[in-house]
Amino acid sequence: MEHIPVLLEEVILGLNPKPNENFIDCTVGLGGHSGEVLRRISPQGKLLGFDRDPVALKRAEQNLREYQGRFDLINDNYKNINKYGQYTAVLENNGILCDLGISSLQISGSDQRGFSFKEPEGLLDMRMDPRAELTAADVLNTYREEELTRILKEYGEERHSKLIACRVADIRKKQKFEKISDLLNVINEVYKGKPKPKKIHLATRTFQALRIEVNGELDNLKEFLPIGVSLMQSGARMAIISFHSLEDRIVKNFFRQESKDCICPPEVPMCRCGHKKSLKRITKKPIVPSEEEIALNPRARSAKLRIAEKI
Numbered sequence: 001m002e003h004i005p006v007l008l009e010e011v012i013l014g015l016n017p018k019p020n021e022n023f024i025d026c027t028v029g030l031g032g033h034s035g036e037v038l039r040r041i042s043p044q045g046k047l048l049g050f051d052r053d054p055v056a057l058k059r060a061e062q063n064l065r066e067y068q069g070r071f072d073l074i075n076d077n078y079k080n081i082n083k084y085g086q087y088t089a090v091l092e093n094n095g096i097l098c099d100l101g102i103s104s105l106q107i108s109g110s111d112q113r114g115f116s117f118k119e120p121e122g123l124l125d126m127r128m129d130p131r132a133e134l135t136a137a138d139v140l141n142t143y144r145e146e147e148l149t150r151i152l153k154e155y156g157e158e159r160h161s162k163l164i165a166c167r168v169a170d171i172r173k174k175q176k177f178e179k180i181s182d183l184l185n186v187i188n189e190v191y192k193g194k195p196k197p198k199k200i201h202l203a204t205r206t207f208q209a210l211r212i213e214v215n216g217e218l219d220n221l222k223e224f225l226p227i228g229v230s231l232m233q234s235g236a237r238m239a240i241i242s243f244h245s246l247e248d249r250i251v252k253n254f255f256r257q258e259s260k261d262c263i264c265p266p267e268v269p270m271c272r273c274g275h276k277k278s279l280k281r282i283t284k285k286p287i288v289p290s291e292e293e294i295a296l297n298p299r300a301r302s303a304k305l306r307i308a309e310k311i
């Protein structure tokens, strides 16, 4: 399986890594972006990398072996970055990257972790971190029907969220959801005789929604952003690639708020918040992949890159 890092050129242009600088990659994945950053911060620059997925980190370690000694990889949620203050790259970082979402290793289904509907016999797992408790099967078997509907609608923008949730609630009374095929059967049944999505698989939206819920993806991002900024020195940049409109909105609103001195509601005549700006927005509109990149790597199609600089 080939891995192509999304918006690589644009990320490198935005972060502008220079010899001997230090960087943090919050979502190392298979090390695509990390490798290019490490090459550019040679000969002495260091990279600190995080990933919740131990399988991805093993692969990244292999892929980055030519930079051995200049990177540390940590198997933890990036929102816990404050626990790792002993690493130079955290203390003196010149830039932070988050390439959110799921890696091509996870999408391909080759590691049987339940992220992919291409593996019908796989278990409904979807945990990026196998030590976490909640699985996709738990969500399907225990969440209230209304809550399931909300998740499928909000996180997946699934137009038949209500119908799918209703069928799930019905079926689980007789038999618990275990395998990917259990869920695929429901989705196929609900879509029978109805118009199908044109460019994506029937199950894409439902799988995306469950994955976001299982891994708490939106809350991780919200929690991390202010922590990340607090770790940056003046002039350091933060680059975030998101793949979902809700994630992009979190980044957009955070960058916008942090680039203003006062964040009082407009009806307040005099500033009472005392908020001071900490960021300068480098991208007011998100950078999106070119047609050529999407043709080469369809996974890039929904990517949006936003960059901000610490004041």
Ligand SMILES: C[S@@+](CC[C@H](N)C(=O)[O-])C[C@H]1O[C@@H](n2cnc3c(N)ncnc32)[C@H](O)[C@@H]1O
Pocket (backbone or CB within 6 Å): 003, 004, 005, 006, 026, 027, 028, 029, 030, 031, 032, 033, 034, 050, 051, 052, 053, 056, 076, 077, 078, 079, 099, 100, 101, 102, 103, 104, 128, 220
């Ligand atoms: C899109 S991939 C990154 C690909 C990487 N930039 C590359 O070029 O190889 C996203 C990665 O982030 C990881 N991830 C997602 N949420 C995370 C979190 N909260 N903490 C740490 N890693 C996370 C996933 O396990 C996945 O490997």
